[in-house]
Amino acid sequence: MLIDGFGRKHDYLRVSVTERCNFRCQYCMPEKPFSWVPKENLLSYEDLFKFIKASIDEGIKKVRITGGEPLLREGLEQFIKMIYDYKNDIDLALTTNGFLLPNAAQKLKDAGLKRINISLDSLNAATAAKIAQKDVLETVLEGIQAAADAGLKIKINCVPIKGINDVDLVEVLDFCKSKGYVVRFIEFMENNHAKDGAKGLNSDEIKAIIATKYPNFKMVPRDNSSPAQYYELEDGFQFGIIEPHKDDFCAACNRIRLTAEGFLIPCLYFEDAMSIKDAVRSNNIDEAVAILKKVLAGKPEKNKWSNKKDDNEISTRAFYQTGG
Ligand SMILES: Nc1nc2c(ncn2[C@@H]2O[C@H](COP(=O)(O)OP(=O)(O)OP(=O)(O)O)[C@@H](O)[C@H]2O)c(=O)[nH]1
Numbered sequence: 001m002l003i004d005g006f007g008r009k010h011d012y013l014r015v016s017v018t019e020r021c022n023f024r025c026q027y028c029m030p031e032k033p034f035s036w037v038p039k040e041n042l043l044s045y046e047d048l049f050k051f052i053k054a055s056i057d058e059g060i061k062k063v064r065i066t067g068g069e070p071l072l073r074e075g076l077e078q079f080i081k082m083i084y085d086y087k088n089d090i091d092l093a094l095t096t097n098g099f100l101l102p103n104a105a106q107k108l109k110d111a112g113l114k115r116i117n118i119s120l121d122s123l124n125a126a127t128a129a130k131i132a133q134k135d136v137l138e139t140v141l142e143g144i145q146a147a148a149d150a151g152l153k154i155k156i157n158c159v160p161i162k163g164i165n166d167v168d169l170v171e172v173l174d175f176c177k178s179k180g181y182v183v184r185f186i187e188f189m190e191n192n193h194a195k196d197g198a199k200g201l202n203s204d205e206i207k208a209i210i211a212t213k214y215p216n217f218k219m220v221p222r223d224n225s226s227p228a229q230y231y232e233l234e235d236g237f238q239f240g241i242i243e244p245h246k247d248d249f250c251a252a253c254n255r256i257r258l259t260a261e262g263f264l265i266p267c268l269y270f271e272d273a274m275s276i277k278d279a280v281r282s283n284n285i286d287e288a289v290a291i292l293k294k295v296l297a298g299k300p301e302k303n304k305w306s307n308k309k310d311d312n313e314i315s316t317r318a319f320y321q322t323g324g
């Protein structure tokens with residue numbers, strides 16, 4: 001079992017397979033030029049898999065593949081199949097912007113993927129294009145449909161940004177309600193890779209917008225394994241809000257992150273990380289597991305957004321590197 005220094009059991013591994021992306025979302029990587037980490041610095045699927053296998057043996061029960069845009073990395077289906085074939089009762093999930101899903105969804109499902117979380121910030125094509133800095137909406141909607149047709153369980157992630165997609169939140173919620181997808185609105189986490197001046201909506205602001213159409217929603221008792229707080233509309237449909245500016249879900253944090261370059265990141269907020277690259281490349285899996293345990297032993301208790309006295313508290317972590 002993987003326990004950190006605060007007694008929290010860790011059973012959720014998030015694995016980023018690339019930092020590259022075909023979008024340039026304003027809240028994530030608006031200015032990133034095409035100067036990426038060279039491919040030889042990335043761990044091969046075989047090396048990532050060696051670590052995933054060892055983590056599963058240590059008690060990991062949920063593996064989420066993320067990025068950057070994970071579908072940009074060739075051979076992702078085979079990688080998913082390797083994990084599925086090793087332990088088919090793992091909660092095997094993917095987070096994606098959806099753009100490459102029209103061709104990939106069925107192959108991912110066939111490889112053993114169970115769930116998929118897809119980013120959808122607006123149903124207005126111009127607004128979606130403004131956020132992603134590319135005309136994406138139509139293809140993303142096709143991708144979401146392809147995932148549904150393939151039988152994948154779908155969650156939609158939406159990051160509300162002031163003055164941009166705040167007017168679209170009810171429409172996003174209604175779309176998910178009509179399709180039966182879970183939807184979570186994520187408070188924008190300030191980080192110094194995002195567009196200067198980008199401002200997110202906080203949970204109260206998001207709720208006020210939802211209340212313009214659905215005034216009577218109720219808070220649902222918290223499931224501590226999820227960073228989202230759920231609310232239920234009168235007809236029973238639930239939507240979630242992820243509030244990183246609080247730290248109440250840190251008390252039940254169960255997740256550890258591995259980057260495509262082999263860094264283990266104990267907390268989404270902090271810069272700390274340790275590399276398992278040399279250990280897995282030299283087949284020293286015991287050493288990789290020892291590093292994992294060391295990283296967990298030093299994991300911080302909580303993020304620092306909740307301590308912020310003003311609007312200047314920002315993380316230096318890039319979401320496209322950590323995988324969110
Ligand atoms: N602060 C903080 N935010 C998180 C954490 N985990 C997820 N989030 C936020 O939630 C976003 C969506 O995460 P997803 O990749 O969809 O994964 P998930 O929420 O764990 O998904 P489920 O497995 O479906 O519950 C991330 O990009 C982050 O913005 C966390 O440990 N800390």
Ligand SMILES: C[S@@+](CC[C@H](N)C(=O)[O-])C[C@H]1O[C@@H](n2cnc3c(N)ncnc32)[C@H](O)[C@@H]1O
Pocket residue numbers: 021027028066067068069070095096097117118119157158159186187188189190191194319320323324
């Ligand atoms: C980094 S992306 C990687 C996967 C994929 N490219 C995607 O967009 O879904 C994972 C998640 O991080 C979220 N995200 C990125 N930057 C964020 C920020 N500054 N604040 C909150 N969430 C953010 C995205 O909305 C997405 O749901």
Ligand code: SF4
Pocket residue numbers: 021022023024025028029067068069097119319320
């Ligand atoms: S949020 Fe996802 S899709 Fe958008 S730029 Fe970041 S990695 Fe790419």
Ligand code: SF4
Pocket residue numbers: 249250251253254255266267268269300301302303
């Ligand atoms: S901010 Fe850090 S400690 Fe809190 S839930 Fe996220 S990863 Fe865990």
